[in-house]
Amino acid sequence: MLEVKNLSKTYEGGKKSLRDVSFTAKAGEVTAIIGPSGAGKTTLLRSINQLITDDSGQILFDGQNIRELSRRQLKQTRSKIGMIFQNYNLIEPLTTIENVLHGSLARKSTIAGVLSLYSKQEKQEALQLIDEVGLKEFAFNYCSDLSGGQKQRVGIARSLMQHPKMMLCDEPIASLDPRSTTMVMTILRRLADEKQLMILINLHQVDIAKTYADHLIGLNNGRIVFDGQAAEATDRQIEAIYSGVDSLVTE
Numbered sequence: 296m297l298e299v300k301n302l303s304k305t306y307e308g309g310k311k312s313l314r315d316v317s318f319t320a321k322a323g324e325v326t327a328i329i330g331p332s333g334a335g336k337t338t339l340l341r342s343i344n345q346l347i348t349d350d351s352g353q354i355l356f357d358g359q360n361i362r363e364l365s366r367r368q369l370k371q372t373r374s375k376i377g378m379i380f381q382n383y384n385l386i387e388p389l390t391t392i393e394n395v396l397h398g399s400l401a402r403k404s405t406i407a408g409v410l411s412l413y414s415k416q417e418k419q420e421a422l423q424l425i426d427e428v429g430l431k432e433f434a435f436n437y438c439s440d441l442s443g444g445q446k447q448r449v450g451i452a453r454s455l456m457q458h459p460k461m462m463l464c465d466e467p468i469a470s471l472d473p474r475s476t477t478m479v480m481t482i483l484r485r486l487a488d489e490k491q492l493m494i495l496i497n498l499h500q501v502d503i504a505k506t507y508a509d510h511l512i513g514l515n516n517g518r519i520v521f522d523g524q525a526a527e528a529t530d531r532q533i534e535a536i537y538s539g540v541d542s543l544v545t546e
């Protein structure tokens with residue numbers, strides 16, 4: 296379980312990007328975070344694994360307050376948090392399997408990592424994960440030759456190599472066509488259902504959020520303006536998320 300309590304973030308220059316944000320996300324659930332551009336979606340995901348430092352609040356994950364961990368503890372906790380990006384963040388001149396194997400670096404010693412020493416077992420696991428995201432025939436292709444949807448599936452397999460408990464996905468389908476979108480969202484849904492992963496996903500598309508997510512959070516101007524079941528969000532509530540009301544929208 297992830298519990299975010301009263302989280303606030305002010306960027307240098309005084310822009311308040313998260314204002315007293317509190318919510319809970321559960322294992323086995325897909326939580327979609329929607330809201331207009333600039334609402335604070337990326338800031339929220341990046342503070343969850345402390346890629347940015349926030350002002351105040353609590354982020355409780357697996358019973359620990361992530362904001363209070365030592366560097367060593369934070370590294371260990373981060374290894375349980377996979378990240379998926381809009382632009383995939385792959386090493387394009389490397390092959391699919393090489394990129395996926397990189398995901399295991401988070402839980403290896405520095406020396407083994409630097410020398411890229413992968414065990415036979417890790418290579419087998421990487422191939423298995425590549426198969427699970429439907430890319431078996433592309434395991435030894437260079438990522439630069441793959442389509443956007445295929446690249447994103449490599450990104451998912453790479454993060455699974457970390458054995459994550461939580462996946463933070465920042466606009467993972469924003470650059471994809473509808474067919475690739477369906478494929479990527481179906482995989483993320485399956486990971487929540489079958490591996491009981493906790494999936495947090497920043498999205499622009501409300502219809503996708505309603506189709507694939509259990510839980511919907513609406514952000515506007517750094518504030519939570521909707522928190523409820525995705526299927527039950529009404530058109531009026533969705534409209535309010537995008538139009539900029541400053542408090543929780545209830546019917």
Ligand SMILES: Nc1ncnc2c1ncn2[C@@H]1O[C@H](COP(=O)(O)OP(=O)(O)O)[C@@H](O)[C@H]1O
Binds near residue numbers: 334
């Ligand atoms: N590094 C930064 N420095 C200053 N302001 C930032 C920075 N990153 C984001 N912001 C501001 O914080 C707000 C939220 O941004 P962001 O989290 O990227 O929103 P979203 O992902 O919902 O589009 C925006 O007003 C943005 O301009």
Ligand SMILES: [Mg+2]
Binds near residue numbers: 338466497
């Ligand atoms: Mg963003």
